[in-house]
Amino acid sequence: METMQAPAVPGFAIGRLLGSGGTAHVWEAVRLTDGRSVALKVSHGDPEAAEAAVREAAVSSRAAAEHIVRVEACLTLPDDRVALVMPLMRGGSLAGLVGARGHLGPGEVVTVLAPLAGALGRLHAAGVVHGDVSPGNVLLDLDGRPALADLGLGRVLGEAPAAVWGTPGHLAPEVLLGADPTPAADVYALGALGWLCLAGEVPGAPGLRPSLTQVSRAGAGSEAVVAALEAAVHPRPEERPGADELACLLFAAARPEPLRLRVAGDDGSAVTYRLRAAAGRPPVPPAPERGRHRAPTPGTTDRRGVARPVALGVCALGLVAALVVVGALVGREDPARASVPSAAPSAGPSATDDPRLDPLAPVRRPQDLLTVLADERAAAYRAADPTRLDAAETRGGALHRRDAAAVATLRAAGARYDGLAYRVTDVVVRSADVDRATLRATVAVGAHRVVRPGDDTDVTAVPGEPVLVDVVRTAEGWRVEALRSP
The missing domain is CATH 3.10.450.50 (Nuclear Transport Factor 2; Chain: A,)
Incomplete structure (x- = not known):
């Protein structure tokens, strides 16, 4: 495997590569002024990637909220790339957790999704659509606290439409048909995230997919959670609950349970995160x-x-x-x-x-x-x-x-x-x-x-x-x- 060269970011000692995406690489780093470990998201060299990084910093500033990964600083590098300084989330991503465990229990789904729904509600109240609510963009701290990352695709409602990006399986059907992303599309993506957590797979196209009840692996006691998620992925956006309403539905559906993380390869490691x-x-x-x-x-x-x-x-x-x-x-x-x-x-x-x-x-x-x-x-x-x-x-x-x-x-x-x-x-x-x-x-x-x-x-x-x-x-x-x- 080819080793990627670490970027040179003034004031930071660069560590291991944490992940890569379409517009940036994320590195673990230590800030030299205070020795604090952080995550550095360094954009690719093209202007579009740098623009996405600047947008993420701007949207993060506008919509700072609990359970949203905040951008602490935005740095322009000598080669015109952009580096974003963010808190280091050491628990990995929800994608990695579900991939390792296969599925989560209904109480764990509430623990993860309810605060994310609340965070989306605050984004929407600030006039911002996230645009790519997906398992790779849900990061976890070692205590199980979830946070939404990657606001680079987010946009302020009313802005001129741009090219539509997103993660397959999490794009609302109306967006796939050419409509602009809306808060209802974010709710659909969050519902698809819950579907993945319970079933181990993303939902198919409306009208062609089975019901979540048929494919859920969570077993007895998950019926109310399944019903809330089915409402979130309704084909018609006007029939979906709002983000804050979805948070309330999930809270009422099941008791939150500690999120069992895989830490350092230990399947038995667990952290207590109750709401x-x-x-x-x-x-x-x-x-x-x-x-x-x-x-x-x-x-x-x-x-x-x-x-x-x-x-x-x-x-x-x-x-x-x-x-x-x-x-x-x-x-x-x-x-x-x-x-x-x-x-x-x-x-x-x-x-x-x-x-x-x-x-x-x-x-x-x-x-x-x-x-x-x-x-x-x-x-x-x-x-x-x-x-x-x-x-x-x-x-x-x-x-x-x-x-x-x-x-x-x-x-x-x-x-x-x-x-x-x-x-x-x-x-x-x-x-x-x-x-x-x-x-x-x-x-x-x-x-x-x-x-x-x-x-x-x-x-x-x-x-x-x-x-x-x-x-x-x-x-x-x-x-x-x-x-x-x-």
Whole structure:
């Protein structure tokens, strides 16, 4: 086999070739400035390939969303080729996974397709059609998080039509007949992707193919998933569900299950990726100082059974249009709530200055909003009072239930967290409308003391970690609904 010469990209050390396509080669690389591993997508030498790369960067910028591989930088090389810097997805592609395993289970299909449908819904809302939703363009991280790649064929609705490209078996019948790609065509392609996952083969032409029920290899319990996918590949575009509707149909069809990946040739390797649950691994605290005890990670219980506060920053496994990766929020910091240096319980801001009551706070005062919410949450742990959580979190949600149980356990043990505070920095607005917003922030846990009857423990500070915080506007004002990995 002929060895391909690695490109010279200033500022990057090029590693192995990850894949090749019609317009570019993708290489693993290390950025020399910070040692971070990335994927470099280097276009072929022809002008059309370079144009596709520039288009991908532009569309990625316009439609940045969860579960879409983002272009972090677009570089023009001395030979006029274009290199795109992207996150490195180490789990391979869905094409490779299905090829290795033959088919996926219905719960795994929900795990993969539901967040992709949500991502397509956000693309469509931004006026963008992907144009080539196919198994080779669905990349997986090692935690099973799926992301749509290759927006080089994507285009903004209303643009002058161009040549139609796509992957056989995933092109909608109307596109094959000459119609321009539309959101409905993307939905068809996603349905065909699900068909491949269940049957191990792509659907044939409408009117000539068998039903998915006849060829699905998923067995009993997959009927509702099959019905949702059959709706997505309906011959008439007007009969197909929208992308967001398809995400809801899939969620209702089966319980998401961990996606079993092949990692380094190991068929038994599995990663847990569940949807609709805030999750993460505990941050690694610094080594305890001399003369101090090293307290367990906040959010779990210590050997005496005393609950520790859940850290605000969620550790990233992966997520969704309100989907999030799996794990236990316990033991992680919730970035939505900032750390504040005060050790005493907060009296709260005055009503006239409370950012939670400002309808535009997520856009106008995001730092203030997250800081107040974080302080209220910390106050609940400092006072061992679960009712204080209502000032920070939406009642009844998974995050609120976990925090309330932890604080109640703390209170029952006669313990509290003296001086607990969160510090919120680097707040960025990812999306916002009148009733909900997603903010990205870095949240650190300050040093504090766990006070128990007859025994106190000093806890060292935990450095901040990035996190996505979903906030919603309730009758009482803005509250944290969920935490997601960035």
